[in-house]
Amino acid sequence: MEWLHNLFGRSPEMAIFLSLAVGYAIGKIKFGKFQLGGVAGSLLVAVLVSQVGVHVDGGIKAVLFALFIFAVGFESGPQFFSSLGRQSIKEIVLAAVMALTGLVTVVVMAKLFALDKGLAAGVAAGGLTQSAIIGTAGDAIAKLGLGAEETARLQGNVAVGYAVTYVFGSFGAILVCVNILPRLMGRSIRDDAIAAEAAMQAGVHVLGPDQEAAAPSLVGRIYEMTDDPQRSVAEIENADPTTTITIERIKRDGKLIDPSPELVLHRNDIVLVVGRREAVIANAPLFGREVFAVEDMELTMFKREVVLTNRNFHQKTVANIREATLGGVRHGVFVVQLSRMGVALPLQPQTVIHIGDVVSIYGAEQDVKRVAATIGDTIVSSAKTDFVYLGAGIVAGLLIGMLSVKLANIPLTLGAGGGALLAGLLFGWYRAKKQTIGEIPGGAVQLLKDLGLAGFVVVVGLQSGLQAVETVRQLGLTIFGVGVVVTIVPMVLTMLFGRYVLRYSNTAIFAGALSGSRSANPAFGEVLDKASNTIPTVPFAITYALANVFLTLLGPLIVALV
Template structure:
């Protein structure tokens, strides 16, 4: 009866796969967590034995929305990191080249078909999007329908087998094995790096700084009698701002040339270390209960200034004219789906979302200088979204032959490229193309999960056959596809590129597009410094790896 029900109403199989799959994926064993996508695939493969199938159109639409949203959100960072961050970007190139070489060797030695080879790439690299681009490429080979279905099923099965071993390997390699190979204490190195960037120390899970970085203090002027507002702010590197001056019960307009007098009450806001240093020279601190609020305004601003790309937070402040940078402070930096430490030594990239804090007029002035305010909206521009997906489908028809290998981007590759372009355009012209981050995330999560469930249901009957055919060879190949690029990147990054260890290990996690790996790495490191390297390689590999799906299909088909 259950099989009959699932065949009659396949939507039940879809949502059962999502619900149980994400439940399974939420369980954590030590440092390892499968995640919802892998859990959904496992459940869908089991339910696929009943004969339940989802319509191919639903699968195609879900994947097109997922891959477009993936490109859209990653577009600004992808283009920002192509030219600058090349040392980290080189690790993504190492990943692509070494993985393709290993896949070619595996095809020759293990006699893999195109579907199994592409699934091995997707699973070992923990990049689910490869399933879609490879499946589309297989559909364009002109094979008989039965053979096409078989090869597409092999993509999914090989992915499910190699994913688990690839995931475990990259998590353990970055967080455990690599520090042992380098003979370092990762936590000590990460804390040292944190201090180098200008941090005050590492925070553990669930901890918050008891002494926040941005503060406001009130002082009664004594030692600074006769000093101007500008002179005091300049003396402390413009890391503090005199926001309010009260003399004889009346508030004075705060101007750079205003000279302070003994007995004045002043409200000072800015970075804690600067205010602590300035305090003895200003006078006695008072409670300031009757002063207005300082640092009350917060704005999320997308950084678009070309000359700000690659500068550290401290350099950005140093290069700003006093009248432009006055009273504006960067409290947080978001890059892709990650928050990186907003320390003085943190490098900024175009496309970063900066959380600016300060008085309203100061923050608005800073936002205009740095980029554009990320308006909090829940509305999606469906005109822009629809045109973007249509453009992707049109690009997907492009293809050709390279060295006798037939390559075609397909809808997946086309929508990925159009998403990159439309996301980049949105970052430059923010008045068009609204796609709120929450909406983009649901497109990515639900689109990918629905696509994975659909292909898992269709691949169910062939899963057992492929596992029996290759046995332990696929897991072993999956482990090698992680270890070889990881070891190469570790050696080259350490010896030749001279990358700092926490960021290097984060970059290796990013070149594998592994969110569980960076989560485990941050936990072991004790702070978020590995995320700085992770975001760069993640942005590049998340785009380049899916484009390798058709390449692997073409090469494997040629060799086979």
């Protein structure tokens, strides 16, 4: 394997992408109902590749993880802040239970297998995938008053225990969250994610990507007038204020004429009527015979999303706004959707509109432009990422992660991951309020999540795999086995507590909370992949932030109790 070692020495990035390619290929293979998934597959392949000797700079891991966790927060910021409150108590309790069961499991296993303080703390750091325990445990060992040689030995054992157990710590969390949890709940992550998303939309049906309604709510029909109604365009359009139709084009004697409000319709006129389906159907007898493919009668319609900035509409109901804009202001324009912080609102007369809501309007180009200027700022869709916003967000997150406070001489910090997640949540929330800035297309966010997480896991495997295997060879499987127990037992106990005591009923939400309570980023990535939406992110963000504090505190506690 010398040639592979030399090859990866010249191009370590090749080892990363090889692990990704082969890992995702393996992750697609199904063993009955069990499937590894791309992240777990990439981790295993990276461990194998690491055996030939690969050096990957640790900075790559930090960059990839920052991109992943910021993108997760950015996508879920609006829902996160709206979900905070009394409903978050379950996540707080779940994170506390995970930390407590983790502590008890580590202490019991250390007593059973006569592990010293260093190995016990290292097993906790790796088995619970909380690297900060290395620092807090090492600091606690230094304060025990032992000789320099013994202190160095114990601190070295922390790193040994971490190296042996970290790989399965990541892999085991994936197994529990993605494979065991859905079986306990009796429902898949995907099905419950869809159900939760539908509930979030308050019954509003929102079409997904590449979906179209078979019977759209807005339609256009061409009619040939079979009677002489002797009514003007305005009289017909405003006959029933509860239903809206507009006459967009009129053809008389083979020529197009301006559909001005005062124009009176005659027999044999050909008219293009646009409106909501029920209104067009109700008024069809008034127009006469429907015709098709009439030259010059087709009209291209436009849809635009506009952020409401006009304070005249703030805290007004839909009915109030319809009444105030009846006639020329909104003529020819239809509101097809309202949304607030990414959540669709029902288009009901009693729905109250706020500044910052997004209004989706539909109509002819000149009408849409006129109404959009009245409402607020048009959102210009772009395939380009606003790197000013993205870069500023990640920098802010990394700065937040550097902040540290001491609790009984124990330094507590969010770390780079927690800081980037918090910044992502804040920047995503602000982007939802001010959608004219900070454009990061959905495809770009997905790429940041997928590549960031998978690449991070691969680098972990390449850096830790060789040392972990070598340590297992030297010390036997005892430390590895203890790490397996420390990984699985607290997660299973916490899972059972969440299911039967906290009464979690949605698999996707529970999986997000459980992975966050263990700060298990690879597991969370697989949960997100299974869910195919952002539903698991909000509970993950809450428990992840708490886990960074609770699990970090385990370092000195283990040193004191073992």
